[in-house]
Amino acid sequence: MKKLFAIILFFALAQPAFADNITVYPEAHLAVTAGDGNVNNNTTGQTWAQKRDGAGVGVINNTAQMHFWKLQDNTTNTWQALIRSIFNFDTSALGAGATISSSTLSLSGNEKANGNNISPSFSISTSTPASKIQVATGDYNSMGNTAMANTITYANLSGTTYNRWTFNAAGLAEISKTGVSSFTPREMSYDAPNTAPTWYGDGAQAYFYGDTADQTGTANDPELSIDYTAGAAITTLSQESDFLIFE
Amino acid sequence: MIEQQIILIKKLLVLLTLAVSMLQNPAQTTENPMQFGGLGAVTKLTDYKLWYVKRYDDGKIYEVAVRFYEGAITTENEDVMRSGVSTITPVTRYRRSKRLTKTEIPHIPEKFIKETSGNDVKIYTSNDFGVISTNEQLRTFLNSELSKDINREPIAQQKNL
Numbered sequence: 001m002k003k004l005f006a007i008i009l010f011f012a013l014a015q016p017a018f019a020d021n022i023t024v025y026p027e028a029h030l031a032v033t034a035g036d037g038n039v040n041n042n043t044t045g046q047t048w049a050q051k052r053d054g055a056g057v058g059v060i061n062n063t064a065q066m067h068f069w070k071l072q073d074n075t076t077n078t079w080q081a082l083i084r085s086i087f088n089f090d091t092s093a094l095g096a097g098a099t100i101s102s103s104t105l106s107l108s109g110n111e112k113a114n115g116n117n118i119s120p121s122f123s124i125s126t127s128t129p130a131s132k133i134q135v136a137t138g139d140y141n142s143m144g145n146t147a148m149a150n151t152i153t154y155a156n157l158s159g160t161t162y163n164r165w166t167f168n169a170a171g172l173a174e175i176s177k178t179g180v181s182s183f184t185p186r187e188m189s190y191d192a193p194n195t196a197p198t199w200y201g202d203g204a205q206a207y208f209y210g211d212t213a214d215q216t217g218t219a220n221d222p223e224l225s226i227d228y229t230a231g232a233a234i235t236t237l238s239q240e241s242d243f244l245i246f247e
Numbered sequence: 248m249i250e251q252q253i254i255l256i257k258k259l260l261v262l263l264t265l266a267v268s269m270l271q272n273p274a275q276t277t278e279n280p281m282q283f284g285g286l287g288a289v290t291k292l293t294d295y296k297l298w299y300v301k302r303y304d305d306g307k308i309y310e311v312a313v314r315f316y317e318g319a320i321t322t323e324n325e326d327v328m329r330s331g332v333s334t335i336t337p338v339t340r341y342r343r344s345k346r347l348t349k350t351e352i353p354h355i356p357e358k359f360i361k362e363t364s365g366n367d368v369k370i371y372t373s374n375d376f377g378v379i380s381t382n383e384q385l386r387t388f389l390n391s392e393l394s395k396d397i398n399r400e401p402i403a404q405q406k407n408l
Contacts, residue, residue, distance in 0.1 A: 021302040028296045028316070030346050032364040063325045064340060067333070092363060093299050093312065111328050179363075209328045216341050217404040218297050218386065 019101055023225045024089040026213040029062040034088035034180045036213050036222060037061030037135030042081040044074055048196035051079040056140025064215045065110055068185045070207035073116050077199045082191070083207075084143055086184050088132040089224045094177040097231015103167040103175060105149065105183055108211040108220040112159035116204035118190060118197040119154040123147035124165045125186035132180040143184045145192040148174060157208060162220075175226060183224075292318050292341060293399035295389055298368055306380045311371045312360070313389060315352050317399060318343040341402050354395040 026036040039056040046054060051071075060066050067083045074080035087105075094100070105124050114120075126144040130136060148171030152163055165185075167175075175181045185208065190197045211220040298312035320341050327336040349359045349367040359367045373379075376388040386405070393401040 018304045020304060022299050023297075023302075024299045025297045027298075027314070029343055030316070032346070032366055033362055060326055062342075063338075065328070066326070067328070070333075090298065090362070093301075207328075207333075213296070214343075216294070216402060218295075219382070221297070 019227045019229050021227050023223050024091050025221045025223055026087055026089055029214045031133050034090040034132050035061055035134050036087045038066045038083050038085040039135055039137055039140045040081055040083040041140055045078045051082050056137035059135050059137055061135050066212050068208045068210055069187050072205035073200050075202055086127045086129055086135050087222050089181045091176050091181045092178050094228055095231050096178050098177050099229045100172050100175055100226055102227045103172055104164050104225045106162045106164045106223045108162050109159045111209040112157050113207050114154055116200035116206050118206050120187045120206050121151050121153045121189045122185045123151040123188045124149040124183050126174050127182040127184040129182055132182055151188050291399045292402050293396055294402045294405050308379050309373045313369045315347040316343040317345040317347055
């Protein structure tokens with residue numbers, strides 16, 4: 001009888017598992033947990049291999065806008081600058097018991113360019129920066145090469161509004177439920193697959209430029225939207241003496 | 248006669264103090280320095296940024312985590328993209344100089360939680376802002392919270408009109 005009562009009570013009190021949503025934002029400048037920024041290899045006259053796999057030489061992490069990605073040509077068959085960016089999100093508010101069902105990462109674009117005629121395309125990939133608080137030069141080579149979301153072609157890339165990437169299963173698995181999640185808008189035609197672009201002309205550049213977490217206000221911040229089911233509020237049901245105890 | 252001289256000296260001291268204050272804090276000016284206290288008054292700016300916004304599956308917001316900052320409008324060099332050319336250019340805009348702790352924003356009531364970094368984050372729930380769904384409704388509520396700060400002026404972008 002007690003078992004039957006317990007079962008009835010459990011189903012009466014247990015909440016149906018509706019998917020909630022949490023939208024998480026990187027920290028603005030003065031970040032102490034999860035900031036954003038870009039890292040560049042701005043070095044004259046490098047081959048593609050040197051440019052792609054070389055070392056970062058500079059960072060930007062306190063401006064309201066920045067290059068999310070950029071490739072600038074230099075003298076014949078060499079490159080001047082390659083810039084990559086990292087966005088850290090403190091997703092610990094999900095909680096260890098959360099079940100993630102879908103997620104979208106959105107970046108607000110301000111400008112795009114295809115001056116060197118390479119038409120870059122972008123997906124989302126992971127990043128493993130040494131510190132998730134502030135981007136550092138050593139993070140230049142911390143980007144993964146696997147597409148964790150859909151790919152947006154240059155033609156469909158917005159230089160004026162939000163660009164939204166929907167995560168695939170691999171991307172969902174990279175979202176931390178107890179800590180900070182790090183992602184990069186990864187260029188998928190040349191940078192990630194290591195395919196040398198055709199040199200176009202000295203100074204010519206392709207780029208994707210937009211708003212950072214340091215932007216004034218909150219309307220254009222980078223954002224990670226996650227649909228999830230929270231961990232069960234009633235985790236165990238036990239019985240002591242004649243009383244049912246919910247823990 | 249002596250009383251008049253004392254009053255005059257007091258006025259001069261006040262003006263001198265204000266002048267020294269302005270020289271020591273040239274960046275801490277508001278968009279309208281005359282608005283609070285008249286000539287020479289210096290008011291710090293404040294703003295908020297979101298850590299997260301939680302919604303039910305019907306879109307209604309039920310919990311928000313907010314960080315509050317203090318800053319000023321300053322001019323600094325930034326890498327700016329204009330007409331396809333990236334240049335280091337002086338940019339005048341609001342910049343945050345300090346993350347505010349809960350003791351520094353007494354006008355904001357409980358409840359605060361600690362981030363993993365140990366910093367204070369203000370938690371608002373639907374008990375505070377009522378039934379809302381849109382980001383615009385949330386901003387209107389948070390702007391009203393920001394306006395309660397008697398020591399700082401909200402940035403222009405976070406003032407309710």
